[in-house]
Amino acid sequence: MRVPGDPAAAVLLCGEIRTCLLQTGRSLPASAARDLLRLRAGERVRVSERPNLHVVSPDLLTGVDCRLPTGTGARIRAVGTVTARAVLTEGRVLQATARFGCPGGGPDTRRPWGSYLVRPGVVEPLGRLPVRAVADGVLADVRRPGELDLGAVAERLLGEVQRHPLLDQRVPFKSRRTRLRWAALRAPDGEGPSLGRFTLAEDGLRTVELRLPEGTDPAACASLCEDLALHDWLLTTLVRLVERSRLGSADGHEAVMALRPAVDHLLHLWMPRARVDTTLAPLWEVLEREPGFTRQWGTLVQRIRDQLALQAIPLLREALTAR
Amino acid sequence: MTDAVFRETAAEHRTQSLPLSHLSLEVGHLYMEDFEAGPERLREHFTLVRPWVDAVRAAAPAGSGKRPRISTCFLVDDYFSRFSTPAELVPMLLAEAERCGLTIDYLARESACAVADGVQLAESVEHRLVESPPPGSDGSRPPVKEIGWLANGERTPGVERLEAMANDLPSWRPPTETAARRHSVFMDVELWDDREQRRTWSCPFLAAVWQLARLGLLRHNGEAVLVPRPAPEGSFPRDWDDLAPLTRLNPAAQPFAAYRTCSVLPSRFLPVEHAVRVILGQVEVDPRALHQVAERSGREGVPVPEAVADRVAHVFYAGG
Numbered sequence: 001m002r003v004p005g006d007p008a009a010a011v012l013l014c015g016e017i018r019t020c021l022l023q024t025g026r027s028l029p030a031s032a033a034r035d036l037l038r039l040r041a042g043e044r045v046r047v048s049e050r051p052n053l054h055v056v057s058p059d060l061l062t063g064v065d066c067r068l069p070t071g072t073g074a075r076i077r078a079v080g081t082v083t084a085r086a087v088l089t090e091g092r093v094l095q096a097t098a099r100f101g102c103p104g105g106g107p108d109t110r111r112p113w114g115s116y117l118v119r120p121g122v123v124e125p126l127g128r129l130p131v132r133a134v135a136d137g138v139l140a141d142v143r144r145p146g147e148l149d150l151g152a153v154a155e156r157l158l159g160e161v162q163r164h165p166l167l168d169q170r171v172p173f174k175s176r177r178t179r180l181r182w183a184a185l186r187a188p189d190g191e192g193p194s195l196g197r198f199t200l201a202e203d204g205l206r207t208v209e210l211r212l213p214e215g216t217d218p219a220a221c222a223s224l225c226e227d228l229a230l231h232d233w234l235l236t237t238l239v240r241l242v243e244r245s246r247l248g249s250a251d252g253h254e255a256v257m258a259l260r261p262a263v264d265h266l267l268h269l270w271m272p273r274a275r276v277d278t279t280l281a282p283l284w285e286v287l288e289r290e291p292g293f294t295r296q297w298g299t300l301v302q303r304i305r306d307q308l309a310l311q312a313i314p315l316l317r318e319a320l321t322a323r
Numbered sequence: 324m325t326d327a328v329f330r331e332t333a334a335e336h337r338t339q340s341l342p343l344s345h346l347s348l349e350v351g352h353l354y355m356e357d358f359e360a361g362p363e364r365l366r367e368h369f370t371l372v373r374p375w376v377d378a379v380r381a382a383a384p385a386g387s388g389k390r391p392r393i394s395t396c397f398l399v400d401d402y403f404s405r406f407s408t409p410a411e412l413v414p415m416l417l418a419e420a421e422r423c424g425l426t427i428d429y430l431a432r433e434s435a436c437a438v439a440d441g442v443q444l445a446e447s448v449e450h451r452l453v454e455s456p457p458p459g460s461d462g463s464r465p466p467v468k469e470i471g472w473l474a475n476g477e478r479t480p481g482v483e484r485l486e487a488m489a490n491d492l493p494s495w496r497p498p499t500e501t502a503a504r505r506h507s508v509f510m511d512v513e514l515w516d517d518r519e520q521r522r523t524w525s526c527p528f529l530a531a532v533w534q535l536a537r538l539g540l541l542r543h544n545g546e547a548v549l550v551p552r553p554a555p556e557g558s559f560p561r562d563w564d565d566l567a568p569l570t571r572l573n574p575a576a577q578p579f580a581a582y583r584t585c586s587v588l589p590s591r592f593l594p595v596e597h598a599v600r601v602i603l604g605q606v607e608v609d610p611r612a613l614h615q616v617a618e619r620s621g622r623e624g625v626p627v628p629e630a631v632a633d634r635v636a637h638v639f640y641a642g643g
Contacts, residue, residue: 040447040450040451041443041446041447041450042442042443042444042446042447042450042542042543042544043447043450043544043609044336044337044544044545046333046334046335046336047331047333047334048331048333048334049331049333050329050331054334056334061453061607062453062456062462062466063453063454063455063456063460063466064456064460064461064462065456065457065458065459065460066458066459066460066461066462067461077458079456081453081607082462098462110458110501110502112502112604112630112632113455113501113502113604113605114603114604114605114629114630114631114632114633115629115630117453117604117605117606117607117630117631118610118613118629118630118631120607120610146459146461147461148461148462149461149462149463150462152461152462152463153462156465
């Protein structure tokens with residue numbers, strides 16, 4: 001449903017997602033996940049159980065009045081609200097998303113605050129918006145002081161959820177959090193959505209540039225990017241687990257023990273496009289062809305299973321000879 | 324996604340829609356001391372209110388030439404002090420209103436703005452406060468929570484900060500109103516206090532909840548709150564707690580909630596209502612409720628002002 005305040009007229013949608021392992025020994029069941037993400041009294045936490053457990057917190061707003069990041073260094077003041085939400089997948093992987101949409105222009109002076117509040121998630125520039133420069137600024141890896149800090153909003157929300165008393169703060173294995181930033185510009189009239197760039201930087205920052213048709217729901221765009229960020233995190237984390245296990249060189253038993261958390265906590269989480277809007281699903285296909293996310297995941301999973309099977313053979317032999 | 328084959332209702336947004344009048348007209352907001360002063364005080368109040376009520380009715384827009392749907396309401400304070408019983412007070416109130424030619428459609432208890440039918444209304448509105456950001460807010464500072472105050476601008480820096488800056492700044496800086504027209508009218512509103520482990524909401528905060536309820540913009544998990552109940556058959560109860568949070572006194576009344584509100588109040592309420600405006604300007608209401616009201620009012624040809632605070636009007640009459 002389209003609601004007022006949806007930046008239907010937005011010419012630029014931007015966001016940042018932080019993805020990490022939930023700080024708890026065992027993954028949370030649906031009812032506990034609901035309690036964890038009840039960030040606001042009186043508002044529903046959305047719970048979906050098919051095809052996997054996916055829990056979404058209410059949206060929280062943060063008021064901003066500051067400069068937008070720009071690639072050119074141009075100083076563009078903007079006022080409005082950044083919307084943030086937390087998402088928990090299979091009670092195990094936590095994501096915090098902060099995002100906003102920008103219309104092409106706004107009045108030259110700040111309006112009464114109540115007018116911004118009826119457009120949640122819209123940050124309005126004072127004057128004209130240099131779309132390309134702001135998209136570049138959002139995706140850049142450096143941020144100048146005083147510029148809108150989406151990462152800080154996402155990080156604060158992530159921290160708030162991770163400190164919840166429901167969590168025992170014991171993680172089953174070490175992993176790093178990843179950051180994914182996106183900027184979606186408007187696709188030329190008559191053209192469908194497209195994925196411009198997906199960049200992996202060494203420091204855990206991923207950037208995605210998209211083109212979306214006018215009127216695309218900003219929440220659908222956020223869901224797509226959350227899905228990309230989740231699967232990128234899964235892949236990154238599994239690659240590191242396999243690396244650390246020194247599979248192929250170490251003692252077989254040790255490698256199996258090192259890989260066990262992957263079997264217990266990660267392998268069942270791979271489910272690309274589970275909740276991506278049908279109009280945006282084709283964007284995933286692009287990544288499946290090049291670099292081939294699912295292909296890489298499949299290969300890793302097969303390697304782990306082969307190793308487990310190899311380790312099982314001597315055990316089987318022992319069992320048979322002991323008879 | 325609604326045309327999909329498979330749906331999960333727990334995964335969807337849901338916001339119940341409400342019946343809506345054109346105008347919710349408040350004809351009184353009285354405290355126990357007003358009742359204590361006897362029926363004469365009520366008579367005096369309604370006599371002063373009556374001409375303004377007529378004027379507000381005459382000015383109410385209905386759209387497309389029809390008669391506007393107007394409901395009247397009256398708020399009794401049972402939160403800050405308690406006096407007498409509904410069985411004694413309500414008939415007196417109704418008799419005095421009728422004597423002045425006024426009909427009270429709905430009667431609300433002020434405590435219902437804090438908790439109604441087990442739902443913490445005030446708390447859920449507090450969770451929806453999004454403070455107006457002073458220039459320079461880039462999202463990196465956490466929102467100021469848990470202090471129980473809300474301002475329409477930037478406060479004077481605290482003593483510790485002033486000491487830290489003592490070398491290069493004068494010792495005092497004035498507060499500033501964020502949307503000031505050159506000169507500031509700064510207001511800082513106390514929302515609640517906690518004493519003896521009990522939170523007491525302030526009168527302006529409850530009044531802001533009251534305005535949001537009258538504007539049809541409050542929900543609890545997407546469901547309607549403060550749903551009116553018919554007046555009890557026979558006499559009114561002997562305890563305020565036994566009276567419904569919101570009672571429909573007039574069975575033929577138009578809906579309680581409305582596109583706009585107007586409150587006719589004595590002028591001593593001016594500071595409270597200014598505070599209400601400061602609060603309403605910083606509450607993010609359920610966007611789907613907002614959409615329902617905007618869409619229906621637009622269809623009826625009486626579109627509501629965009630900002631919630633601008634849907635609220637007051638008439639202040641002289642006197643205590």
